[in-house]
Amino acid sequence: MLKDITLGQFFPIDSPLHRMDPRTKILLLILHIVAIFLANNTAGYVLVTLFTLMIMLLSRVPLKMYFRGLKPILFVIIFTAVLNIFLTPGTKIELFNYETPMTWEGLVLAGKMALRLVLLIITSSALTYTTSPIILTDGIEKLLSPFAKLGLPTYELAMMMSIAIRFIPTLIEETDKIMKAQKARGADFESGSVIRRVKALAPMLIPLFISAFRRADELAVAMESRCYQGGSKRTRLNEIHFASVDYVAAAIFLLFFAALITLRILL
Amino acid sequence: MAIEIQGLNYVYMEGSPFEKHALKDVNLTIGDGEFVGIIGHTGSGKSTLIQHLNGLLQPSSGTIKIGDMVITEKGADMKKLRQKVGLVFQYPEHQLFEETIYKDISYGPKNMGLSQDEIDERVREAMNYVGLSEKYMNRSPFELSGGQKRRVAIAGVLAMRPDVLILDEPAAGLDPAGREEILTQIRALYLERKMTVLFVSHSMEDVARAAGRIIVMNQGSVALDGKPAEIFSQAEALRSMGLDVPQITRLIDELRRRGISLDSSIYTIEKAKATIQMMLANKMNREGKEC
Numbered sequence: 001m002l003k004d005i006t007l008g009q010f011f012p013i014d015s016p017l018h019r020m021d022p023r024t025k026i027l028l029l030i031l032h033i034v035a036i037f038l039a040n041n042t043a044g045y046v047l048v049t050l051f052t053l054m055i056m057l058l059s060r061v062p063l064k065m066y067f068r069g070l071k072p073i074l075f076v077i078i079f080t081a082v083l084n085i086f087l088t089p090g091t092k093i094e095l096f097n098y099e100t101p102m103t104w105e106g107l108v109l110a111g112k113m114a115l116r117l118v119l120l121i122i123t124s125s126a127l128t129y130t131t132s133p134i135i136l137t138d139g140i141e142k143l144l145s146p147f148a149k150l151g152l153p154t155y156e157l158a159m160m161m162s163i164a165i166r167f168i169p170t171l172i173e174e175t176d177k178i179m180k181a182q183k184a185r186g187a188d189f190e191s192g193s194v195i196r197r198v199k200a201l202a203p204m205l206i207p208l209f210i211s212a213f214r215r216a217d218e219l220a221v222a223m224e225s226r227c228y229q230g231g232s233k234r235t236r237l238n239e240i241h242f243a244s245v246d247y248v249a250a251a252i253f254l255l256f257f258a259a260l261i262t263l264r265i266l267l
Numbered sequence: 268m269a270i271e272i273q274g275l276n277y278v279y280m281e282g283s284p285f286e287k288h289a290l291k292d293v294n295l296t297i298g299d300g301e302f303v304g305i306i307g308h309t310g311s312g313k314s315t316l317i318q319h320l321n322g323l324l325q326p327s328s329g330t331i332k333i334g335d336m337v338i339t340e341k342g343a344d345m346k347k348l349r350q351k352v353g354l355v356f357q358y359p360e361h362q363l364f365e366e367t368i369y370k371d372i373s374y375g376p377k378n379m380g381l382s383q384d385e386i387d388e389r390v391r392e393a394m395n396y397v398g399l400s401e402k403y404m405n406r407s408p409f410e411l412s413g414g415q416k417r418r419v420a421i422a423g424v425l426a427m428r429p430d431v432l433i434l435d436e437p438a439a440g441l442d443p444a445g446r447e448e449i450l451t452q453i454r455a456l457y458l459e460r461k462m463t464v465l466f467v468s469h470s471m472e473d474v475a476r477a478a479g480r481i482i483v484m485n486q487g488s489v490a491l492d493g494k495p496a497e498i499f500s501q502a503e504a505l506r507s508m509g510l511d512v513p514q515i516t517r518l519i520d521e522l523r524r525r526g527i528s529l530d531s532s533i534y535t536i537e538k539a540k541a542t543i544q545m546m547l548a549n550k551m552n553r554e555g556k557e558c
């Protein structure tokens with residue numbers, strides 16, 4: 001149930017992808033998404049797919065983790081595929097001499113869309129699997145820092161993000177605990193009419209809110225008592241910086257990107 | 268009500284890289300009316316074990332029988348089970364939610380579908396057991412001190428009149444007076460209601476005083492199981508599991524090493540005091556001095 005949620009699923013191992021700077025990873029991810037939509041012929045699709053496969057292998061994260069990540073959006077993939085197959089105009093598919101409402105063009109389009117969605121999810125997961133949430137927010141903050149001059153509170157945004165990410169697992173754990181405690185007192189969250197079920201949530205939500213406020217308060221006091229001050233003058237324990245792995249990755253990626261554009265123009 | 272646990276295994280997040288084998292082949296029989304202390308280092312699986320006993324966790328493998336109900340079978344009546352086995356979680360005060368103490372304590376009995384009269388009787392009785400005077404009834408539970416909140420939460424479980432009462436670290440985080448009070452009340456309740464009590468703690472002193480039998484958990488398995496005197500005579504084994512014998516046992520051991528003949532099975536301060544006083548009195552008699 002709740003324990004199956006693996007949000008912010010960082011996978012703490014060592015791999016070339018783990019060692020990359022978060023900024024490189026974020027920028028390359030954006031470029032890779034562009035690449036996925038640039039591919040418009042068979043050779044292009046094969047190239048993007050192979051490149052994504054390479055990313056998966058380089059991350060050293062078990063492949064089944066990637067497939068598990070696909071499960072929640074399986075419905076979306078199938079739904080769009082079905083819509084495409086039936087609604088795209090073109091040559092009707094014949095089955096056992098009967099003309100079906102499906103079209104060949106639709107089938108091809110559905111395949112392409114499904115592939116794109118899958119690749120999109122896999123590469124985005126590759127980023128979260130190989131980057132710890134804290135480092136990820138560091139990266140986002142650094143990338144946004146040029147906008148600080150325009151008045152965007154980048155530091156505060158990043159801080160809020162890291163606190164939120166940090167507390168997701170804590171709150172899930174807390175919810176699980178409170179639910180169990182109320183079940184031990186005979187609470188029933190799973191049966192009855194909708195109204196009954198909504199009412200049954202109060203014994204869970206009230207303690208959860210109280211605990212969230214208490215934690216927020218404790219955190220604020222702890223930060224305050226250590227003289228916490230936001231702003232640009234703060235330094236970090238672990239400064240992020242570019243290393244050779246980033247340059248190598250960028251070079252490989254640009255080569256791939258150039259190849260893809262060549263394929264698009266030539267074929 | 269007797270509890271029988273056979274070949275119990277539990278794995279958290281099975282099949283994921285974060286998989287954790289929290290209980291390994293646990294076999295236990297707990298007789299009707301026993302007062303059992305469960306001790307063990309943090310992470311040894313105590314909480315996981317007790318959550319199985321009222322069906323909040325379903326075992327990865329193994330069977331559990333409570334009274335004559337096999338609770339690990341498909342279709343076991345969880346509602347009935349949870350009325351028989353009352354579980355007080357660690358820091359139970361975090362589960363309070365009602366506007367008044369009375370309403371909060373009646374949440375359990377209400378879920379059981381009892382009549383208003385019956386609920387009223389049980390709430391008063393439960394408050395009485397935990398030493399909360401009736402004048403608190405209409406106050407908000409959130410205005411109370413930590414120790415009082417905890418007593419409200421324990422009363423919330425007692426009001427269901429369980430046959431088996433399980434408490435997960437009921438004294439954790441309380442000041443010495445609060446600890447003392449809660450332990451005394453649990454002990455009194457046990458003697459009066461003749462229920463089966465399972466008491467989880469990592470304080471040797473607390474367990475030594477209250478329990479008639481001690482189960483020591485270590486890394487998901489039952490490492491030791493026996494009477495307090497038997498358990499505390501194995502100081503080495505306990506230390507290797509990150510536990511310690513009660514301070515008073517250490518004192519007695521030290522005195523014995525210095526050649527004073529004392530019974531090695533003393534593990535409570537009361538008994539140590541009585542024994543030492545008697546010994547001194549004997550000694551003075553022998554030497555013919557006035558006390």
Ligand SMILES: Nc1ncnc2c1ncn2[C@@H]1O[C@H](COP(=O)(O)OP(=O)(O)O)[C@@H](O)[C@H]1O
Nearest residue numbers: 279287289307308309310311312313314315316
């Ligand atoms: N909800 C959970 N998800 C994953 N692992 C857990 C969960 N709860 C407990 N564990 C793990 O199971 C082991 C036993 O935990 P627990 O039964 O809480 O120990 P204890 O109560 O003796 O301190 C620990 O290693 C703990 O990290």
Ligand SMILES: [Mg+2]
Nearest residue numbers: 313314357435
């Ligand atoms: Mg515990």
